Amino acid sequence: MLAPPLRVIDDGMADSALSPPQDQDDDDLKTRFSWFLSGVSGIISVPAFILMTAHVGFAGFASENGVSLLQASFMVATIWALPANIVLIGAISGGYSLVGAAIAVALSSIRLMPMVAAFIPELRGPKTRKITLLLLCHFIAVTAWVMGMERFQHIPRNMRTSYFAGLGMTLTLTNSLVVALVYFLSTDFPPIVFAALFFLTPMYFLTSLWGSARDRSIHVAMVSGLLLFPLIHHLAPAYDLLLTGFAGGIVTMAYVRWAKARGQAA
Amino acid sequence: MTWHSLTDWWWPYLFILLAGWLPTDIWRYLGVLIGGRVREDLEALIAVRAVATALVAGVIAQLILYPSGSLAESSVFLRIGAAAVGFVAYLRLGRHVIVSVIAAEIVLIAGLLFS
Structure with a gap:
């Protein structure tokens, strides 16, 4: 868990080239870190909980299709888009070639392009570097997108990258662990529980997207x-x-x- | 080359990176490049946001109308009805996400139990 604070320090150093006073810089770093932690705390929220329930379903789907615990968890962390994960597992169990699977996944993930393009102008601060955005964009998926669009208006513009780094990394890491844990315990629920859980996601998207307008x-x-x-x-x-x-x-x-x-x- | 082509331990992970991570994150990187250009232009910003919002609305419609797994066996009218009740509850009862979720779930679960 060393990576997130390091990136925040890295941002602070980029700013220091422009603003010499050392104590002001320390303050900036502290503020950044507290916004990062505020992003981390977004894991304790209704939308984060709903996303975890969606990953409970994904763990079951992976194990039914012969994908191992570590592979399923690796998929969640590296791809970080549930539809793409489901398409990839479908392609694997359908015996697709590498290229065929990649095309199927690419088609399901095109939607991320306009979503990220709309998110970036909200996310970036006046001094944000492109490399920071390229690193952070991996964590943009539907839930993080809706949460960010809703919450950014209450966050100072130059602190949004720090906030989103905390939020995005924590959501990704936690859900990778949720998949591993549910897979390991091979938790099984009656179908009505899964049906009720799967309905949480569209209701959350519907209301919070409407409210964030x-x-x-x-x-x-x-x-x-x-x-x-x-x-x-x-x-x-x-x-x-x-x-x-x-x-x-x-x-x-x-x-x-x-x-x-x-x-x-x- | 398929998932089962090689038996080395690392092959599935390379397969996931090449067939999953790469064709997904490439669109995110393109989105960063496009998003960086619309910064100054208000009209373009509204247009990009409109496309992205309509697309997420499409995801919502997909999850309600054409769900996968256990939800797929329920009636489409029950799902639309539950979503509508949840949304009206959101609009009328103080705009709380949790109120809407609870209202929709009550209708859905009642419908599933009594069908």
Whole structure:
């Protein structure tokens, strides 16, 4: 667990080149570390708990498909996107070649590109270096994305990378351990428990994404995404999520233009 | 080359890195490069955020309409109804995530038990 504090120190040193006074620098480091710890404490929250229940289900899925405990835990830490993990295990048990499996995973993970692109302008501070963002972006998946979008508005801009480093690393590490533990204990629940657990995730995403919206365009994007998805899934199941994103984005931008034009006319 | 091609201990881990980590994180790195460019342009920022939000809404719809595992055996109308009750409870009862989750779970579990 030495890595996270080191990265914070590293950031502090980059800043020190610009601001000579030593004591101010120490303060900055302390503030960064306390924001990092505040991110770590995000593990004790409703969304973090919901994500852990989703990984309980994943551990069972991995063991049913002959993936070992260590391999399943390694997948969670290195890939850190539950749909990609499930696709990869499906490809493994289906006997796919390495290239075939990689293509299937790449298709399921394209969605991370627009998500990360929208997250970066919220995450970065005025002095954040690109290498910091490239290291931190690994921890962006749907839950961390929703949590970050919701909580960043209460966090000073220059402390957001420290906060997210704490939050992202703790979520990833904890869930890798949850998978290992559940696998080891081979915990089994009646199907109704799994059904109830699997329903927590969409309800959490739905309400917290709605609540995190700072303007109406987010609500328009959400409603269009929810309504367009079944239609697009029916037409093009392989690209449903990506196409839903773009179609919903177009609807939202049309709304934004319309609202702006109406505002100017009034 | 498949998962079972080599019997060395390290092969599954290399397979996971090449077929799992690489094709996932590459999109994250591209997202960082794109996100770095939209910084100054408000219109582009709103557009990128709209695409990402609609996409996450698509994930929500997928989890409710086409779930995997034990939830897949329940009725789609029960799941939509439970989600709707949960969402209305969120809007009407002070906008607490936990209230919405509890309301949706009560409807879902009751529906599963009595079906």
